[in-house]
Amino acid sequence: MFHHLPPHFFCHIKKEEYDKQCKCPANEEPGQKSCNGCEPSCENPKPDVCTTKFCKCSCDCVKGMVRDSQTKKCVPKKNCPLKCPPGEQPGSKRCNKCEPTCDNPNARPCTKIGCTSCDCIQGIVLTLRNTKTNKCVAQQQCPKN
Known part of the structure; x- marks a missing residue:
């Protein structure tokens, strides 16, 4: 299984290898949304603009969670300030x-x-x-x- 990368990248990194390189805190998983400006947050739960740069190790909130910009932690939407x-x-x-x-x-x-x-x-x-x-x-x- 390969990790999702922007279409213009020719190299592929196996998801398992990427996950091993990237240690993420609770409620987060390796991903590319946070470094590309399109991770859901309390202020913008449904971002529509995403860049396509590749970040070596980036952690995104798991499904159902959003980033609290004050604490920088992933929280359920209902817990947003x-x-x-x-x-x-x-x-x-x-x-x-x-x-x-x-x-x-x-x-x-x-x-x-x-x-x-x-x-x-x-x-x-x-x-x-x-x-x-x-x-x-x-x-x-x-x-x-």
Whole structure:
């Protein structure tokens, strides 16, 4: 069995020999995607551009995993860091329904855990009146009743 190489290469390396040369960490295997810029990552789970250079020893994430650019480790997609829009940060208040809002600026204390959501950064409240945008706005920008 031969390792997949770009079509313009005339030499072939047996997959077993390539695998022996390349020692990869957990959740990784010898491959060419990471050195060619087309390995799935948290930021780009389905890359569409790949170069065709050959790297002597390169490790790719195993199937079902993506590269976390912060830790450089292969993780399940569901474990990728949450990306929040401007004015928000990862937290759990919104998914636990205890984030301050324009309708309820003094939200109840959070007691539940186990979920992750994008919460408004401290000093900003979430407006529920604008159901189209659901954006975080300063309390002074909340609609008046």
